[in-house]
Amino acid sequence: MSELHGKTIIITGSSRGVGADTAQILAEQGANIVINYRSKAPRAEKIVAAIEEKGGKAIAVGADITNEGDARNLVDTAVQEFGGVDYLILNASGGMEKGMVEDYAMILNRDSQLRLARLTAEHMPEGARIVFVTSHQAHFIREVETMEEYTPVALSKRAGEDALLEEIPALQEKGISLVVISADMIEGTVTASLLNRLHPGALEARREEAGKLYTVNEFAHEVAKMVTADVETGHTELVGGGTGFIK
Template sequence: MTTKDLEGKGAVITGSSRGIGAATAALIAARGAGVVVNYRQKAPRAQKVVAGIEEAGGKAVAVGADLTEEGGAATLVNAAVEHFGSLDLLILNASGGMEAGRGEDYALTLNRDAQVNMVKAALEVMPAGSQIVFVTSHQAHFINQTATMDAYEPVARSKRAGEDALRDLIPVLDEKGILLTVVSGDMIEGTITATLLERAQPGAIDARREAAGKLYTVEEFAAEIAALVGRSDLEQGHTELVGGAEDFLRQHG
């Protein structure tokens, strides 16, 4: 039986209408939190995630917001407070940069600037004891030491810039008693990023699977993210490396 350790808590999970975000939302809701399921365009998909949570006895609401647009972050923060009474958990899962037609600065705008704006908006209401989880990839986390696939490099560099910008906020987070946790995973089977990368660079996912030994599924990675939520033994700014990091660490020295 799932423990209800998050009962009475409000959570925002960005980019949670599908994939890792949706799977994480279900796990967090199962522990009692009220979850804001965020989508950018696909409302029916987000509503389906909410329906699944509610059918399992959980609480959730679908909220449309583009984090790269002014007011997007505030919309999500306000939704958590309005529907669930507080915002105690922010999982920064939304990322991108390989999409066509979004402009050359889109990766940095989404993966760095929007993440910082989301955190700053959340800090206006988050109480002491809250947690922020930033979801990244090994390809991004280690990009300054280890080259990645050409098609993914702009995304990797922008996500590392986002991680660095959030770490720069740690003094503010310390003052407020809020924990930042970074969770880094390898390429994840079945995600949109993996699909786009394979399209841009055929064979890339097979090569990464061989190097890592195994690539996590969406559900497996979501479980790793959820397992970090509410941990009392984590240091500020802790980075959790999930699966397949050994070759990165070897190259990192």
């Protein structure tokens, strides 16, 4: 029996892409999955249905994590439905959307991540874990420049990572660990596709330099592994290495 059997996992931004695939991978290991989406309920319900068809347990909870009330409801619903939260995967990110409030990237990628981590930690048992999902372009933004359009997102995600790392002492008091997982550009993601449209050939160039870019599903498997990986709190997993970023 999987060590995740009966455990409850909230995955933000999990109605599509890496989050959706991660949800299904972990559900197959027996975990109760809380699918979080901002506005596309049918897409989230489709993931729930796919999990349930294979005998898994999942619910979909609409919540804009930049809204404190929504964030609280996300956690409260998970607790009410499954009795608690054992793992939180902070997968949701953004900042390139048009028409959002000023400083939206920082609000989403730093402030909201930290608040949700704190809200969830109130209901997590000893041995629980928070996983923060990021990109090499963000993780190494202070050492390596990225495309201009992505820079505000990268800076805000790095700020979010730093804020969470600073939270480690408080989390350790509760017996909760925090790990970071970072990947290069991911084949098939919205962000990678958008950047490639803005800079034709950027994806191919990065692929050649790195030797390989992970697909959505491949990266999702790596994220799923970090939930129970035998690593110390504060560990950063560089998926695929850091060619071109580590000097």
